[in-house]
Amino acid sequence: MKQYRDQIDRIDSEIVRLIGQRAEIAREIAAAKQKDNLPLYQPDREQQVYDKIAKLNPGIVDDESLRNIYREIMSATLKLEGSIQVGYFGAEGSFSHQATLKKFGRSLSLAPFRTIDDVFQATERGEIRYGVVPIENSTEGMVKATLDALVKYNLQIYSDIVLQITQSLLTRAKDLKSIERIYTHPQAYAQARNFIMKNIAQAEWIETPSTSEAVKIVAEDGSERLAAVASHVAGEIYGVPVLLDDITDYKRNFTRFVVIGRDTANRAERNRTMISFNLPDSTGSLYRALAPLYEEKINMRGIESRPDRSQVWSYIFFIDLEGHADDAPMQAAFAKIRDLTTGFRILGSYPVEKGPED
Numbered sequence: 492m493k494q495y496r497d498q499i500d501r502i503d504s505e506i507v508r509l510i511g512q513r514a515e516i517a518r519e520i521a522a523a524k525q526k527d528n529l530p531l532y533q534p535d536r537e538q539q540v541y542d543k544i545a546k547l548n549p550g551i552v553d554d555e556s557l558r559n560i561y562r563e564i565m566s567a568t569l570k571l572e573g574s575i576q577v578g579y580f581g582a583e584g585s586f587s588h589q590a591t592l593k594k595f596g597r598s599l600s601l602a603p604f605r606t607i608d609d610v611f612q613a614t615e616r617g618e619i620r621y622g623v624v625p626i627e628n629s630t631e632g633m634v635k636a637t638l639d640a641l642v643k644y645n646l647q648i649y650s651d652i653v654l655q656i657t658q659s660l661l662t663r664a665k666d667l668k669s670i671e672r673i674y675t676h677p678q679a680y681a682q683a684r685n686f687i688m689k690n691i692a693q694a695e696w697i698e699t700p701s702t703s704e705a706v707k708i709v710a711e712d713g714s715e716r717l718a719a720v721a722s723h724v725a726g727e728i729y730g731v732p733v734l735l736d737d738i739t740d741y742k743r744n745f746t747r748f749v750v751i752g753r754d755t756a757n758r759a760e761r762n763r764t765m766i767s768f769n770l771p772d773s774t775g776s777l778y779r780a781l782a783p784l785y786e787e788k789i790n791m792r793g794i795e796s797r798p799d800r801s802q803v804w805s806y807i808f809f810i811d812l813e814g815h816a817d818d819a820p821m822q823a824a825f826a827k828i829r830d831l832t833t834g835f836r837i838l839g840s841y842p843v844e845k846g847p848e849d
Contacts, residue, residue: 533756534756540561567598576619580604586746630744647756651842661731673697675719676700679705706726755840758818765812768834
């Protein structure tokens with residue numbers, strides 16, 4: 492046993508030395524970035540590192556575990572390079588908080604915000620460098636508050652995070668019959684609606700700004716008549732027991748979060764671009780606006796419309812595309828779309844994580 496532990500001790504010493512050496516080089520890179528006025532956090536480089544270590548991995552440790560280790564190494568390095576504060580939607584323990592930790596690790600300064608709009612506002616004011624908000628759920632679709640904020644503020648999508656979502660029933664009640672009120676966010680309620688209607692139909696749903704806020708309310712009240720639908724992580728943080736784990740109606744339930752900021756992302760191997768525009772009130776206007784995407788062989792991942800609050804009965808269309816805005820086919824398509832629409836904007840062109848389908 493001693494000989495194995497001695498070997499591990501020697502390896503640990505070498506790992507610590509190499510991490511320090513890596514950090515010194517990263518600090519020199521940070522100085523060069525600041526001199527050239529480049530952002531310290533660059534998601535295209537992050538994607539390169541994760542792809543590289545996956546290829547180098549001999550397989551004894553699984554890719555996800557190795558990625559977790561490197562995330563914290565890079566998080567500590569970013570902290571050394573400079574002061575970066577990241578804000579997220581919801582309180583500690585929210586899914587946005589978990590997505591932020593998955594993206595930025597535990598070494599950076601993280602700040603919670605009560606609403607999605609608050610995250611955008613703080614980012615635009617420069618109170619935080621980046622914000623993390625949900626944009627799309629695999630079962631419930633696009634997050635309307637995020638789409639509205641993307642056109643309201645002069646910010647861009649800079650990166651994304653994909654997180655599998657498991658909703659739990661958190662309560663001090665001993666059985667489902669005792670529950671009279673359920674607190675949760677509308678998205679979380681929609682993801683567990685069938686379970687709730689079948690098993691807790693007597694309970695009144697109370698909407699909250701976030702799932703973690705729901706757990707805080709239940710924790711502070713202390714009553715066995717209240718429950719929250721949220722993550723088990725939030726239950727652990729606020730001391731509310733899990734009565735039932737995973738009450739999500741659809742088990743392949745994923746939410747995509749985006750990092751917002753002022754920086755423009757470089758092209759990476761895997762990219763997505765989101766655009767928005769208004770259309771003239773005429774027959775076939777949407778068909779004509781989308782035709783250039785087909786002509787340039789650009790894959791459209793999603794389309795959504797939201798009311799344009801500056802005009803009555805006018806709508807803003809959001810189009811999610813595969814590829815980067817600097818790609819030649821994308822530039823050709825955008826030139827045509829600009830002539831056919833009004834208010835055309837690129838809301839972000841950015842590296843993306845591999846999703847569950849990859």
